[in-house]
Amino acid sequence: MKYASIPFNQNHNGWLRETPASRPALRGDCEADWAIVGAGFAGLAFARRLASHNPNLKIVVVDAASAAESSSARNSGFAIGLPHNIGSSTAELKKAQDYRSLLQAGIDELKTIVTDRGIDCEWEKAGKYHCQADARSESVLQEYRDNLELMDEAYEVLDRETLSQKLGTHFYHKGIYTPGAVLLNPASLAIGLAATLPENVTLYDMTPVMAIHYGKINRLVTPFGTLCAPKVMLATAALSRELAPGISKQAAMATFASLTAPLTDEQRQRLPIMKSWGLTPVNAIAGATLRYTADRRILIRQHVVPALHGRVTATQTYAATRLHRATFDKIFPQFRDVSLTHSWSGTISVTRNGAPVWGALSGAVYTASGCNGAGISKQTIAGSLLADYALGYDNPLTATMLALGEANYLPPSPLLDAAIAGSLLKERWLGRKEA
Known part of the structure; x- marks a missing residue:
């Protein structure tokens, strides 16, 4: 049997407070009405919506690690309500209205849960800066601005000097600020969502699914037991x-982040008076995503490598950390004495044309994936809508989800490996002035 x-990250999630x-872990044989593999934002949202529709369902969620160490908990902590470009691709902007409706619904859903269940995840509606360092990236930022106007969204265009007063760096040539994004601690959010699942949902940690034997009753094989269920997500x-x-329609890519120690009072004086903020670059493959947190730490997320089997080595983390240090010093030369105390990786699912992989894969097997980044709000609403879809509940946003289209076919390895390597080289070349 193959x-x-x-999936395995040979590093620890730096967002964890403790x-x-x-x-x-699941031990022995277990039966359920629904088996859900993965305790990230999509899996948890799917389980929560299923359980709310039918409290009599027995729902079991298994994760190879835990919600706290999932890729969802390892992201940069942006709950974004507006579409933006990923790398040089503007695929999301082509369907801006649909993405906006879905992303904002995801934020609204999370806000309700966070408020009602008292989840302490440092939720802050701080907005977001989308910035370019290279003046030649003007066309990407302009398309983003054009779509904001079409959507009648509030925004502010900022020049280098104004950005420096907002961000404490002269690195960026121009940026657009939008007020709707939420900044948060993604690990605390994931832990809170897992801890507040309805009573008819059981979650098992450290339970990787090694194989699934599909049939009328699907049998999921784990190291210490089996989980049998007629329906699988x-x-x-x-x-x-x-x-x-x-067929394969998505591939895993590993991204890396580092977090500094909290700035001392003396170090804080090297910045203008400013609140916490979040920044996304016009090229997310080559550029750096940044955050200045409420507890005076700076996050830098940069570097993308293929992770087709979901495994990231300590050597890869070390290489990314060295790159983070060099980029951090370039953006914030006044902070060469500030140490990077945590570095970690997480994975995102990318598709060839930017469309999601969503719906029924075959029979009673469903998925909500292919997020292409910005997964907090996107995967939350994707998971919830999939539960409505699977149970036959009418939701007007289901049509919006389907309007995003289907992901294109991806070739198998080694053609896929070569294609990804070529795509990354192209993006790094196009965005070489962004970091």
Whole structure:
């Protein structure tokens, strides 16, 4: 029997305030009405919506690690309500109205849960800066601005000097500020969402699914037991591709982030008076995503590598950390004495044409994946809508989700490996002045 690859980051999530209590692994044989593989934002949202529709359903969620160490908990902590470009691709901007409706619905859903269940995740509606360092990137920023006007969204165009007063750096040539984005601690959010699932949902940690035998009753094989269920939802994105029936439409990419120690009072004086902020670059492959947090730390997220089997080595993390240090010093030369205390990786699922992989894969097997970044709000609403879709509940946003189209076919390895390597080289060349 060929077993599925097990995702593994050889590093620790820097967002964790403390080591969270772990849930037990699945042991022995278990039966459920629904089996959900993956405790990220999509899987947790799917489980929550299923359970709310029918409290009599027995729902079991398994994760290879835990919600706290999932890729969802490892992202940069932007809950974004507006579409923007990923790399040089402007695929989301082509369907801006649809993405806006979905992303804002995702934020609204999360805000309700966070408020009602008292989840402490440092939720802050701080807005977002979308910036370019290279004056030649003007066309991408202009298309973003044009779409904001078409959507009648509030925004502000900022020049280098104004940005320096907002961000504490002269690195960026121009930027656009939009007020709607939420900044948060993604690990705290994931932990809170997992802890407040309805009573008819059971979550098992450290339970990787090694294989799935599909049939009238699907049998999920884990290291210490089996989970049998007539219906399955795969919330593994592009990880453990061996579990998904049908052709491949998505690939996993690893991204890396580092977080500084909190700035001392003396170091803080080197910045203008400013509030916490978040920044996305016009080229997310070559440029750096940045945050200045409420507790005076600076996050830098930069560097993307293929992770087709979901595994990131310590050597890759070390290389990314060295790149972060060099980029950080370039953006904030006044902080060469500020140390990077945490560095970690996470994975995103990318598709060839920017469309999601969403719906029924075959029979009673469903998925919500292919996020292409910005996964907090996007994957939350994708998971919730998929539950409505699977149970036959009418939701007007389902048509909006379907309007995003279908992801294109991706070739198998080694053609896929070569294609990804070529695409990354292209993006790094196009965005070489952005970091």
